[in-house]
Amino acid sequence: MTQTLSLLYDRVRVEEKEIINAAQKKGVELRPIDAKELRLDITDLSKDEIFGEVAIERCVSHFRGLYITSILENKGVDVINPFSVASLCGDKLLCSMKLAKAGIPTPRTIVAFTKEEAMKVLEEDMGYPAVIKPVFGSWGRLIAPLKDRETAQALLEDREEMGNPLYQIYYIQEMVERPPRDIRTVVVGDQIAASIYRYSAPDDWRTNIARGGRAEVCNLNDELRELILKAAEVVGTGVLGVDAMETKEGIVIHEVNSTVEFKGAMSVSEVDIPGMIIDYALQKARK
C-alpha cells in the first residue's frame, strides 16, 4: 500500500516549502492543505481520506493548528505532532513544569495570578533582573527582561490592560546569565537532526531567529545530546525544537517547540531536515 501524507498550513514559509520539496524528491504523495479554507464536521468523525494516513501540522497559528490536530486525531488520522505534544509545548507553564518534573534542568519559574502577587514574586523572591513571559505565543513576543521595580510595575500594568485572560497568568522566570546566544536543536523522533547556536541581533536581547538572530553550527557533546533527547521524550516525542541556554552551572532547557522552525538550522547544516521529517511521517504511516 502506498502511503499518503498531508501538510496542514496557513502560511507556506521556507520550512513548509522544503517539506513539500522533500516529499516530491522522495516520490511521496504529500497533499498541501490550506487550513484557512477548511470546514470540518466535528460531529461526523468518520475518516476523511483527504488527509491521508499521517498529517503534518505546520500552522503558524498555534490554536488553529491545535484544534485541527484534535479533530484529525478524532477522525482517525495520525498527526505530527500529536495533540498531547502540541498542547503541552504550546503552553510555557505546562512545558516548564513537565521538564522540571522529569528532572531536566530548567530556569527557576514562579507563577502568580494577579499583578500584586506577581510584584511580590519579584520583590520578595526572584529579585531583579527577571524575565516575564506570556504562557502562550512565540518569536519572543512580549517576553521582557525586568531590570528593576519601575520597569516591572509599568510592564505589569500594561499586562493587566490586555484583553486576553491568559496575560493574567504571570509567568516569572529567573534571568539566566548566558552568552548572547542559545542553542536550538531540531529533534525528529528519537534522533537529533541539527543543532545551532542562535546569536541575538545587536539591538535585541532575545535570540529568536524571528527577531533577527543569527545561526551558527553547534556541535553537541554526548551529555548534552542525551539531555536534549530526554527533553524531547518527556514532552511526548515528535518533530521538535529543543531550546537550551548555557549557564555557569551548566545547561538549562527553557522550552520545547512543537511547530519547529528550522530555517536557521538548514542554512548552516548539511543535514536534510525536511527529508528526515518526511521519513518520520512515513514510518508513522506504516505503523
Place this chain on the structure above:
Amino acid sequence: MKFKCPECDGDIDAKEVIEGEILSCPDCGAELEVTKDKKGNFELRVAESEGEDWGE
C-alpha cells in the same frame, strides 16, 4: 509571473510561486499571500496579520 498588488495596485514580479507563499509588495510593503482563483490561476490576496498565538 506578473501580479498587481491588491493594496496599492503596484507591479509585482515573482519568479516561481507556490500556493500559500507570502510575497511582500516592493511598493507598499503589504504582505500578500499567493492563492489560486476558481480557474486555477495564481492571484494575490492580502495575508492575515500576525496573531498573538503565531510562532513555533
